[in-house]
Amino acid sequence: MKGKYSLRASVTSELVFQDCKIPKDRILPGVKGLRGPFSCLNNARFGISWGALGAAMACFHSAKTYTLSRIQFDHPIASYQLVQNKLAWMLREITKGQLLAYHLGKKKDAGTWIPEQISLAKMNNVDIALDIARMARDMHGANGILDEYPIMRHMANLESVKTYEGTHDIHNLIIGKHITGIQAFTRTI
Amino acid sequence: MEPYEGLDFYDIESLLSEEEIMIRDMVRDWVDEEVLPNIEKACEDGVFPDEWRVALGEMGVLGAPLKGYDCPGLSYVAYGLICQELERGDSGLRSFASVQGSLAMYPIWDFGTEEQKNYYLPKLTSGEWIGCFGLTEPDYGSNPGDMITKAEDKGDHYLLNGAKMWITNGTIAQVAIVWAKLRWSNSWFHR
Numbered sequence A: 001m002k003g004k005y006s007l008r009a010s011v012t013s014e015l016v017f018q019d020c021k022i023p024k025d026r027i028l029p030g031v032k033g034l035r036g037p038f039s040c041l042n043n044a045r046f047g048i049s050w051g052a053l054g055a056a057m058a059c060f061h062s063a064k065t066y067t068l069s070r071i072q073f074d075h076p077i078a079s080y081q082l083v084q085n086k087l088a089w090m091l092r093e094i095t096k097g098q099l100l101a102y103h104l105g106k107k108k109d110a111g112t113w114i115p116e117q118i119s120l121a122k123m124n125n126v127d128i129a130l131d132i133a134r135m136a137r138d139m140h141g142a143n144g145i146l147d148e149y150p151i152m153r154h155m156a157n158l159e160s161v162k163t164y165e166g167t168h169d170i171h172n173l174i175i176g177k178h179i180t181g182i183q184a185f186t187r188t189i
Numbered sequence B: 001m002e003p004y005e006g007l008d009f010y011d012i013e014s015l016l017s018e019e020e021i022m023i024r025d026m027v028r029d030w031v032d033e034e035v036l037p038n039i040e041k042a043c044e045d046g047v048f049p050d051e052w053r054v055a056l057g058e059m060g061v062l063g064a065p066l067k068g069y070d071c072p073g074l075s076y077v078a079y080g081l082i083c084q085e086l087e088r089g090d091s092g093l094r095s096f097a098s099v100q101g102s103l104a105m106y107p108i109w110d111f112g113t114e115e116q117k118n119y120y121l122p123k124l125t126s127g128e129w130i131g132c133f134g135l136t137e138p139d140y141g142s143n144p145g146d147m148i149t150k151a152e153d154k155g156d157h158y159l160l161n162g163a164k165m166w167i168t169n170g171t172i173a174q175v176a177i178v179w180a181k182l183r184w185s186n187s188w189f190h191r
């Protein structure tokens, strides 16, 4: 697909099937219904909950390095409270996200996870990564918009990551259903 | 910029196995050496560099947690660390690995026949073939259950009709996992 501002190093396509003949031995016989795609998505979403932290850590690293070396008003901007507040917030959210991802990984290895736990980790870690990328962009001042720094690229990429593999909102609805027992996806309850 | 240092405020590294640390560092070094110097150009050109496909296969990280059929058989924590390091490079790179391992290889590994597993998985884990996953349609994104792509039973084959949109790796893939409705029940196909 043309015109993407996000995930530009990844190929995204439209596939059209018109009377496409599929030999019978190409069907995957082991599953019926939506459980098929959803079980794949569970694994991919788990990976995303870790991946988003990688993007967040790249942004944190760049923001920390940049603010320690950038002098404004005679001092490194990292010496100002507002900047330290941002760095502390980033470290706080990344650390929480890491504990979430690691514990979920152990649960995946032990086979004791439920899909809603994966929803929470995907939703949270992508959300904080996007906020961290935006904050890091701000902390780089005008330099933050340049491709010399990875920030703007991560920021734009994370917008896709927020949408694919179940949007942020859809994961909230999955968790909302888990809490209340009531599905809120459609009007018919 | 200063050399990259992972953030590890709560010393999670102390909980990782030696193998997990080794794999993380291998991917981290590869991202530093091969991805970061080339990523802006790849984005500008709007391409996924083919060398990256080859390297991911050689590093043995595609389909990381799957066991057997030449797959790496690593822990889920190791798989997570691989994703973390790839996405530190670029989300598009991690997307490639996610789609290949979790969305194309996993369904074959979990729901395929022995013949299908033996045929597809070794070529997908080595990176020789690229896989994609077609669930989303132009009119059905968050509600894939309402999809209209369908496969009709024609006796000795199925006839597939429909459209899938936003498919990562779609036009560069040799293997497509395509989800379609089979009359009244849902079922799914790959080709």
Ligand SMILES: Cc1cc2nc3c(=O)[nH]c(=O)nc-3n(C[C@H](O)[C@H](O)[C@H](O)COP(=O)(O)OP(=O)(O)OC[C@H]3O[C@@H](n4cnc5c(N)ncnc54)[C@H](O)[C@@H]3O)c2cc1C
Binding pocket: A070, A072, A073, A077, A080, A081, A082, A083, A138, A139, A140, A141, A142, A143, A145
């Ligand atoms: C596309 C574009 C067009 C522009 N056009 C013009 C133009 O036509 N003319 C012109 O003169 N300029 C222009 N600018 C420059 C713009 O005004 C500056 O980028 C802006 O003033 C910020 O300065 P800086 O980029 O050096 O960031 P910095 O001043 O280095 O700021 C970096 C970060 O540190 C924070 N910070 C700085 N000081 C402190 C402090 N004391 N305490 C806490 N935090 C602090 C900032 O809020 C920011 O988050 C343009 C910029 C862009 C991106």
Ligand SMILES: Cc1cc2nc3c(=O)[nH]c(=O)nc-3n(C[C@H](O)[C@H](O)[C@H](O)COP(=O)(O)OP(=O)(O)OC[C@H]3O[C@@H](n4cnc5c(N)ncnc54)[C@H](O)[C@@H]3O)c2cc1C
Binding pocket: A006, A007, A012, A160, A163, A164, A165, A166, A167, A168, A169, A170, A184, A185, A186, B099, B133, B134, B135, B136, B140, B141, B142, B143, B165, B166, B167, B168, B169
């Ligand atoms: C770069 C990229 C790569 C992708 N790769 C793949 C791929 O490889 N394979 C594949 O199958 N798909 C892929 N997708 C598609 C992706 O999974 C969908 O975009 C996603 O599921 C959302 O669907 P949609 O875009 O149709 O948005 P919509 O479903 O139309 O959603 C639009 C907005 O409405 C909200 N919304 C929807 N329903 C509700 C509701 N009931 N209540 C409240 N809010 C709601 C959503 O949260 C969102 O904010 C990719 C997408 C992108 C951007």
